[in-house]
Amino acid sequence: MADAERILDRIRAAGGRVTGPRRQLVTALVDADDHVTAEDLAAAVGEPHLSTVYRTLDALEELGVVDHVHLGHGRAVYHLTDASHQHLVCEACGDVTEVPEGLFTSLARKLQADYGFRMRPNHFAVLGRCAACQSTQSTQSTPA
Amino acid sequence: MADAERILDRIRAAGGRVTGPRRQLVTALVDADDHVTAEDLAAAVGEPHLSTVYRTLDALEELGVVDHVHLGHGRAVYHLTDASHQHLVCEACGDVTEVPEGLFTSLARKLQADYGFRMRPNHFAVLGRCAACQSTQSTQSTPA
DNA sequence: ATCTTTGCAAACTTTTTGCACCAAT
DNA sequence: ATTGGTGCAAAAAGTTTGCAAAGAT
Numbered sequence: 001m002a003d004a005e006r007i008l009d010r011i012r013a014a015g016g017r018v019t020g021p022r023r024q025l026v027t028a029l030v031d032a033d034d035h036v037t038a039e040d041l042a043a044a045v046g047e048p049h050l051s052t053v054y055r056t057l058d059a060l061e062e063l064g065v066v067d068h069v070h071l072g073h074g075r076a077v078y079h080l081t082d083a084s085h086q087h088l089v090c091e092a093c094g095d096v097t098e099v100p101e102g103l104f105t106s107l108a109r110k111l112q113a114d115y116g117f118r119m120r121p122n123h124f125a126v127l128g129r130c131a132a133c134q135s136t137q138s139t140q141s142t143p144a
Numbered sequence: 145m146a147d148a149e150r151i152l153d154r155i156r157a158a159g160g161r162v163t164g165p166r167r168q169l170v171t172a173l174v175d176a177d178d179h180v181t182a183e184d185l186a187a188a189v190g191e192p193h194l195s196t197v198y199r200t201l202d203a204l205e206e207l208g209v210v211d212h213v214h215l216g217h218g219r220a221v222y223h224l225t226d227a228s229h230q231h232l233v234c235e236a237c238g239d240v241t242e243v244p245e246g247l248f249t250s251l252a253r254k255l256q257a258d259y260g261f262r263m264r265p266n267h268f269a270v271l272g273r274c275a276a277c278q279s280t281q282s283t284q285s286t287p288a
Numbered sequence: 289a290t291c292t293t294t295g296c297a298a299a300c301t302t303t304t305t306g307c308a309c310c311a312a313t
Numbered sequence: 314a315t316t317g318g319t320g321c322a323a324a325a326a327g328t329t330t331g332c333a334a335a336g337a338t
Contacts, residue, residue, distance in 0.1 A: 309320090
């Protein structure tokens, strides 16, 4: 929870103000130490207005403290940048598996080498099918 | 353009009807042979109602003929499933580079081996920074 | 005192849905 | 004749914004 204070200091250092909602949101974010949606956060801290949540998250993103990821078609999820990992999302059951970012470094290196492209790996999730759902529902067509 | 007819036949085979809008949309999709948004398609074929476009794309997706990808925060883009490639999207300039899917097979193999997860690589784009924007604006912070 | 943040309501963007009419089979 | 598709308008979902009041520095 010293983490939260460190982040709040960073807000202040950037000329921002540490308000009640912000302190609560930052704390919730640190405590969650996992992907949470804006709604999750709001619910976790006594329902501030969603616009407040989004604005706070924006501010934190500008500070480089949080990042957001699109797991699927719906809401985005936010997490602290130092918890850098990838998300494998099963399209069948919705299960989310976190995998270390290291798995992607070889791909990242290749994209950099061949295309000069530096990937930011964790902004979008990797969609597919988890182990359980592969055996269960083989309804997955392999289209021509 | 025999491609378009083949797809239309597939619609019919599935009990669907080949209407004017559908014929136009399928043709536009084949002609585009690249990522297009629902709006792009609508504009390309004389502005049918967007709901028609979405419904047609849904139908085509159920047939396994098209797939859609989220390139960024906004609209999704659609493409024929047989044009299987990945998209590298530059967050700075918006440029989209297509890369062969082969680059991802080693990653896919690893995810399958280690996590039993079978990735569907092209549903989300890979975000990052293209070669040009890496040199230009080094505003990219590397947060703690 | 100043400048930021809040809450609200309302706009916004993208996509979905209900419904009556129309068209392909 | 039947069943599926169309257009419209309106809703839905997620996020953003303008504004006046409240709060942090």
